[in-house]
Amino acid sequence: MTLLAVNGLQKSFGGVVAARDVEFTVGRGEMLAVIGPNGAGKSTVFNMVGGQLRPDRGRVLLDGHDITHASPQKRFRRGVGRTFQVAQTFLSMSAAENVQMALISCRRQSGGLWSPARERHREKAVQLLARVGMAEAADIPCSALAYGDVKRVELAIALAGEPKLLLMDEPTAGMAPRERTELMDLTASIADAQGIGVLFTEHDMDVVFGHAARVLVLLRGRIIAAGTPDEIRRNEEVKRAYLGDEHALEAPKGTRPA
Numbered sequence: 001m002t003l004l005a006v007n008g009l010q011k012s013f014g015g016v017v018a019a020r021d022v023e024f025t026v027g028r029g030e031m032l033a034v035i036g037p038n039g040a041g042k043s044t045v046f047n048m049v050g051g052q053l054r055p056d057r058g059r060v061l062l063d064g065h066d067i068t069h070a071s072p073q074k075r076f077r078r079g080v081g082r083t084f085q086v087a088q089t090f091l092s093m094s095a096a097e098n099v100q101m102a103l104i105s106c107r108r109q110s111g112g113l114w115s116p117a118r119e120r121h122r123e124k125a126v127q128l129l130a131r132v133g134m135a136e137a138a139d140i141p142c143s144a145l146a147y148g149d150v151k152r153v154e155l156a157i158a159l160a161g162e163p164k165l166l167l168m169d170e171p172t173a174g175m176a177p178r179e180r181t182e183l184m185d186l187t188a189s190i191a192d193a194q195g196i197g198v199l200f201t202e203h204d205m206d207v208v209f210g211h212a213a214r215v216l217v218l219l220r221g222r223i224i225a226a227g228t229p230d231e232i233r234r235n236e237e238v239k240r241a242y243l244g245d246e247h248a249l250e251a252p253k254g255t256r257p258a
Ligand SMILES: Nc1ncnc2c1ncn2[C@@H]1O[C@H](COP(=O)(O)OP(=O)(O)OP(=O)(O)O)[C@@H](O)[C@H]1O
Pocket: 013, 014, 016, 017, 018, 036, 037, 038, 039, 040, 041, 042, 043, 044, 045
């Protein structure tokens, strides 16, 4: 069943058409990757779904509600979540405290003095950490966690908002290959179990072909292909778009090519 429907989105910056008549849907529990060479329009499309950019034309519907002109905060309340990097300033806080802060802000409560807030939502925060396999690290400062574990905490923070749709911009950037697979396997299993649609941009083709149910390929603001990873890998126009990077579309190691 369709969760997100994007119809005819268009955005120009001066003379540059960054997105042209972009149409796609994301279903509940579905992982959709948006790929394309540098400057193809991925961030532009992503930010029009997230509400950071207003389209010149077109519509964004979530669960049938038109959110095209809604602010990021309003979208958030409708169920559009986004993973953010744990900022440098929050690294000194424990994993649980980071998730508690997210829970407090999601429920629009003032953090007030830190000491009473410390116990607030503790139980729920630990539950969310358990969901990403990080319950035992609840009291460890994020600064002491491995990078891949901080990414899991970021996922728990995003889940605190109980999103219907999760936007992930380059979720595995800077991670080792094995950590990438683990994070995306985890994301896929949570998305499937909770019926969360996931829209992600990604440069790493192993991650894209190994984890997306469907892939959308942009080139100069246009969708040139949409389909399953196997369909996309075989698509001649996509191959041409990635010309010069002849290994980009190879099957991930350990999987059978189509
Ligand atoms: N704020 C802006 N002002 C002017 N031009 C912009 C702006 N944002 C994007 N563009 C232009 O729009 C086009 C699409 O950019 P966008 O960042 O969406 O591509 P991308 O696929 O995300 O690229 P990358 O993979 O390099 O991040 C590019 O030509 C870019 O220069």
